[in-house]
Amino acid sequence: MNKIxxxxxxxxxxxxxxxxxxxxxxxxxxxxxxxLVRDWKESDSQTKGVLIVIVILFNSLSPIYLTKxxxxxxxxxxxxxxxxxxxxxx
Numbered sequence: 001m002n003k004i005x006x007x008x009x010x011x012x013x014x015x016x017x018x019x020x021x022x023x024x025x026x027x028x029x030x031x032x033x034x035x036l037v038r039d040w041k042e043s044d045s046q047t048k049g050v051l052i053v054i055v056i057l058f059n060s061l062s063p064i065y066l067t068k069x070x071x072x073x074x075x076x077x078x079x080x081x082x083x084x085x086x087x088x089x090x
Contacts, residue, residue: 002085005031009079013072021071028058028078035085054078 005028012024036043036051043051057064057074066074 001031002035002082005035006079006081006083006085009075009082012075012079022060025058025060025063029055029060032058032082050081054081 008024008027012021032051032054036048036055040048057078
């Protein structure tokens with residue numbers, strides 16, 4: 001799951017139709033929330049914090065609007081973090 005989310009975020013750095021980014025927000029929010037709940041007991045507070053920040057940033061219910069350049073940086077950092085996330089790799 002985390003590898004798929006990471007790849008979707010890295011794809012998000014390219015210029016794509018706006019609908020992809022709406023889809024991306026929802027998928028990343030739900031997927032990261034799932035990982036957070038699934039691994040809650042085994043995760044340390046730093047890991048929980050990073051995952052919570054990702055869920056908040058990609059919240060599709062109350063979106064955070066930032067410039068494209070800032071989103072590219074967030075997508076890269078979040079994508080690389082999720083690609084390297086080690087707990088319960090599926």
